[in-house]
Amino acid sequence: MFKHDHWVKPDLKRYRWLLFWSLTLGILTFVCAGALMFTSGYLIDFSARQPLFAAIYVPVVLTRAFGIGRPVFQYLERLTSHNWVLRVTSHMRRKLYQVLETDAAFWQEHRRTGDLLSLLADDIGHIQNLYLRAIFPTVVAGGLSLLITVGLGIFDWGFALWILLLLLVQLILIPWWGLLVEKKRKQRQKALTQQAYGDLTDATLGLSDWTITHHEQAFLQQATQAATALAASTHTSRKFQWLRDFCGDLAFGLIPAALLWWSAARFGGGQMAANWIGSFALVMFPLAMAFSNVAQGVGEWPTYQGALQHLNDLTPSERPLPAQLAAPTQVQALTLSDVHFRYNDAAPELISGVDLTMKRGEKIALLGPSGMGKTTLLQLVLGDLTATSGQVLLDGQSVLQYQSVRPQLFAVLDQSPFLFNTSVANNVRLGNETASDDEVWAALKAVQLDQLVASLPQGADTPVEEAGFAFSGGQRQRLALARILLQDAPIVLLDEPTVGLDPITEQALVATMFAVLKDKTVLWVTHHLQGVDRCDQVLFLEAGHLTLQGRPQDLLATSARYRHLYALDAGEI
């Protein structure tokens, strides 16, 4: 597992001094706690012999010092370890971002990426806990065990080894036992948690159907099945944990008992020596906490392991691309010549021989049933996918040779444009970071958002997710369109930007799109025929073939099928 890890190991080396201090402070905290009881015990035993005050001066000072040292070290330890973990988190976040940025396969394999991305972000949180709750306590407890063994070894090596054995029970045997018993159960609980969320979301989303069935019991059963199983399994885990903790605590109790017996036997020879008995009998109690944390932290290992697995499975995969070219100053024609595509040899062919030429400034509408290759075709045009055979060419050069300058050639507007949680102006400026305020406002004016944005409390500096105000679907599309205007790429791909909008909003948006993109080459994927009159060509893509192709007015004259759909869309039949 750790052999191929590239998420934990590099970070242990980074900021190693901070890490060192954090662990050292952790050990010092418990050393002080133990030493406080040790010196207090000695102080009281010794004072009971009624020596001169000067003789107890050193233990008095030490007792106070350790009493103050413990909380101070603990406070510093907490700050240092959190600081370390948060620093490492910053690196992990950047790394996760960079890996995903280059991992083209990830985006292809996972269609519904939203949830998955949150899960990956959670995984980083799990690794934080791996450090704070499992690794740190284990190292601290290990360090303490070493110190205790060496300390006792000064007096009696044989006895020290016995105590080490008892400490190893706490450090290794008990956590290992817990892991052995709990591993499968934790995995099942993880699966059940997911299922419980899925089932309950399903049930609440379908509540209108459930309401009219009047089957309350069936609803409750469906909604709580996994949650109940999860609660039962968690209960079993808890029962085991009580048993584990009980055994751990009992075994720990052997240590002070043994220390009392041993110190009485060893130091019982003379009055001065006997003053140490109290010290040894009391020193272990404050250390119990250091050891009980280990079993608990290590018990969560299956969660950490899953998180590590996910992250380590992500591998940046660079696509093989031909030598890259500089962006051409203009593009006269975009040509698809006999393009075929399938994901792999076993998969069905999604695009089967598409030929198409788009001249500069042409507007083409692409229609077809969902799942019939429209999006795949757009990905091929962009160069996100490589054609199995055939080519996508920009003035005779393969589009694959322009991938490093692609944003200068292509702009994309899709169904749900992503707005970052920052100001309106920053969202628009993503298209061109050097754009002046005037240019941003010009773009907002072109997409007819200028009045709306000017009326916002902070104008263009208003955050897009500001409470009490949310951009509507049509407005979000307009904002994204403004972004594209600043990007100023010659070819614009529109991937069903009007789905989900009502016809009035849709009409207005289509009118604006065609007005502001009139100089661009536009490939517009759409699900119905509203606005296609504005295009130079209409294409129907079905099962990977272009089945209908022509100027809209020609199709209206020659194709009965087109006429039928057109009339339907216009509400005429």
Add this chain to the structure above:
Amino acid sequence: MIDKRLLQLPGIRKIMLMLAALTLGQAFVILGQGHFLAAGIVHAWHLLPMAGLVPYILGFGLAYAGRQAITWGRSALAEHYARRAASALQTRLLAQVYALGPQAVAQEGTGNLVTMALDGVSETQNYIELILNKVLSMMIIPWVLVGYIFMQQHLAGIALLIMFPVIILFMVILGMAARDESERQYAGFQRMSNHFIDSLRGLKTLQLMGISKQYAQNVYTVSEDYRKQTMKVLRIAMLSSFAMDFFATLSIAVIAVFMGIDLLNGKLSLYPALVALILAPEYFMPIREFGSDYHATLNGKNALTAIWQLLALPVPQPATHQPELAGPLTLTASDLTFQYPDRADGIKQASFTLHEGQKVAIIGASGSGKSTLLNLIGGFLQPEGESFTLNGTRLAHLAQPAWQEHLSYIPQNPYLFANTIAANIRFYQPEASAAAVRQAASEAGLSDWLGTLPEGLATRIGEGGRGVSGGQAQRIALARTLLAKERRIWLFDEPTAHLDIETESELKATMLPLFEGRLVIFATHRLHWLNQMDWVIVLAQGQIVAQGAPAELAAHSAAYQALVAQMKGEAHVQA
């Protein structure tokens, strides 16, 4: 210290009493543990024979084991109670969600409700356990111990007693300071902690804009800013546990020193001093444990408050006298008015009469109240006053079992749960025969698609199963309705808006013949449906501005004409 509302949970007083008895027992066992240890040390200190030490060590061992056993018993008892209470709360919560209906869910947010019913309930369980264990410990154990210490040695007992309120005072002051600090930074915190997921979700957009590579540095910088702010808050927040630790350990040290001096002067003997030293950390233990779990109790408290709030919402009650629906249906609404609690929109004084066998379209611009009206007819929302009349029975709302048993509701994305296609079709009629399911599937136009599936009707859909396109989902919902013959009122909420034109055309061809003889109420903004409707209701800003047969409206209604013109794009309108 104990949330008063918790005491209303059934059976909690009894369990608290039992736990209090156990805790009291535990306090004495802890006392015993300290006593035997101190006495053992005193025995050895006097250089007495080793054999005499055995009873003390055995006594210590027994007390120690007894203490751990009681801890186990207390945890098990508290968990047993809390688990049942939480599970009962979960069932009540979901039953309440069921009774409140889909609109309440929409208002609350599906995500919120799911989190409340799962995380919230488990936080509540945790909270109940913590209260039952940690708070009871704090209320019982220290006082038994300090009482014994006081009996042995007055000064140490008084010193410990004084420290207790001091610790609590400092914890409260510092806790408040930390809360103020984190509240001041809350907005920034939220923004920055969402920033990372935001960046991941927007990665594709950043790539298209060609700035995804350089944005990596931004991810790092924001995360580092977040760290710096977090550390600022932590420095204060952790002071509170520092104060607790500081006073606890320091008072142990101070007591040790003073007792040392008393011993030195012969004012004190060894046993009382040792026993006070040994028990002092045990005296502080409960409050330290409570302090470290304090945040968990806050989460649990908030979760419980949210759940109780939802449980307190009023639930629509069905009328005692249910309408008679055996014959042909007539539904009349007169001055139907509904207002959303914290929004301006709703339905204002709508009046209409609908008959079985009619096909009714509800049209209007977005936000005009189409879905609201449909939800009122479905009984998912309850209007003001008593404005419905159903087959002669006046009703306050339509959340009536007699009415809803005849309903079928098909939204844009019909509810398909993770199971086989057949099980999804059987949703309303779990005991329908295989032949009836096949018949319904074929009427809904599913046969061609089912023919391409190796497992046919037994194919699993939904999560972990086969993907279903929008058109197929609509057809499965239709088949489900067709199988339940008594469901003769069909409500549709924009069923085809997101489909491509050809799929829509095919689905329409399937649907139209099925509409015959039923009451179909259809909210839509696709114009072509209007031609097949018998009645059209035109809404604008929550009011019915026109209604009638479509041909009549097209000829005479200005409101209808204007709306249709807008939808066709004949008038230029700002989005």
